[in-house]
Amino acid sequence: MTISPSFTLPDGRLIPQLGLGLWRVTAEETTRLVHAALELGYRHFDTAAFYDNEADLGRALRESGLAREDYYVTSKLWNDRHGDAPAALGESLERLGLDHLDLYLIHWPCPATNRYAETWQQLRDLRDEGLITSIGVSNFQPEHLRRLVSETGEAPVVNQVELHPTFTQRDLVRLHDELGIATQAWRPLGRGADLAAPTIREISARTGRTPAQVAIRWHLQRDRIVFPKTVHTERLAENFAVFDFELDEDDLIAIDALNADDRQAGHPDEMN
Numbered sequence: 001m002t003i004s005p006s007f008t009l010p011d012g013r014l015i016p017q018l019g020l021g022l023w024r025v026t027a028e029e030t031t032r033l034v035h036a037a038l039e040l041g042y043r044h045f046d047t048a049a050f051y052d053n054e055a056d057l058g059r060a061l062r063e064s065g066l067a068r069e070d071y072y073v074t075s076k077l078w079n080d081r082h083g084d085a086p087a088a089l090g091e092s093l094e095r096l097g098l099d100h101l102d103l104y105l106i107h108w109p110c111p112a113t114n115r116y117a118e119t120w121q122q123l124r125d126l127r128d129e130g131l132i133t134s135i136g137v138s139n140f141q142p143e144h145l146r147r148l149v150s151e152t153g154e155a156p157v158v159n160q161v162e163l164h165p166t167f168t169q170r171d172l173v174r175l176h177d178e179l180g181i182a183t184q185a186w187r188p189l190g191r192g193a194d195l196a197a198p199t200i201r202e203i204s205a206r207t208g209r210t211p212a213q214v215a216i217r218w219h220l221q222r223d224r225i226v227f228p229k230t231v232h233t234e235r236l237a238e239n240f241a242v243f244d245f246e247l248d249e250d251d252l253i254a255i256d257a258l259n260a261d262d263r264q265a266g267h268p269d270e271m272n
């Protein structure tokens with residue numbers, strides 16, 4: 001069985017670079033899907049309090065019989081829990097049936113609430129207590145990242161942001177590199193829409209790989225952590241069969257050039 005290669009986070013911890021995202025996976029589907037994914041070699045699962053499937057993920061992981069150190073779980077603090085991280089984390093851990101999370105993120109900065117810096121300090125304390133191994137953020141804009149660093153001297157290990165071929169967030173990723181933050185790309189396939197781009201179709205036809213595999217390979221070779229979501233077992237297998245080929249630099253550059261600043265989801269400044 002192939003296991004995803006590990007990616008070394010800025011805090012020195014390892015994360016499987018390719019995982020499974022669980023947004024919009026119903027509680028009933030989660031158990032089936034997680035079992036199928038584990039059989040294929042997936043070991044990294046991205047969930048959130050907001051996704052309403054933590055309990056089902058936790059149950060499937062326990063049923064698998066795998067040792068705790070053999071799988072990686074990320075969850076996220078929802079927008080109505082800023083300033084209340086100890087309780088929010090406790091509830092996520094209880095639903096998951098785990099005693100610690102591998103990675104815990106502030107889901108959105110919620111600038112109107114303006115409590116993300118305080119929440120970040122709470123995550124640092126929870127990490128120091130051993131309840132979280134690595135701490136990060138999601139959907140943070142440059143000013144939010146800079147404020148965390150200037151107020152606490154500590155950058156998040158990851159910023160999980162919308163990023164796909166037609167929305168490459170070049171400036172934000174440059175800032176991640178400057179501050180030593182790893183990039184997690186959510187919506188890695190552009191929810192399937194980006195896979196129709198002629199450039200991706202051409203590379204797919206030439207390499208004999210599917211458009212989704214081409215897009216996933218592009219993310220991996222651009223040093224991003226990804227977790228495409230699917231509820232279909234064949235696609236689970238397809239999306240994971242990407243470790244036996246490489247795109248050449250010209251192909252990576254051609255996919256980079258598909259950027260059209262085409263944000264699909266809401267702007268982080270407006271999510272509160």
Ligand SMILES: NC(=O)c1ccc[n+]([C@@H]2O[C@H](COP(=O)([O-])OP(=O)(O)OC[C@H]3O[C@@H](n4cnc5c(N)ncnc54)[C@H](OP(=O)(O)O)[C@@H]3O)[C@@H](O)[C@H]2O)c1
Pocket residue numbers: 020021022023024046047107138139160161185186187188189190191192195212213227228229230231232235238239
């Ligand atoms: N931090 C955040 O704010 C945030 C926001 C959104 C998402 N996320 C995370 O990122 C994960 C992935 O993002 P996403 O679900 O929005 O988008 P995505 O992974 O880019 O796309 C998922 C869509 O693509 C389809 N798909 C999957 N594999 C495919 C394949 N091989 N060929 C063709 N179509 C395929 C899926 O359909 P089927 O399911 O029908 O196969 C689904 O409609 C989420 O599950 C979640 O964990 C985080």
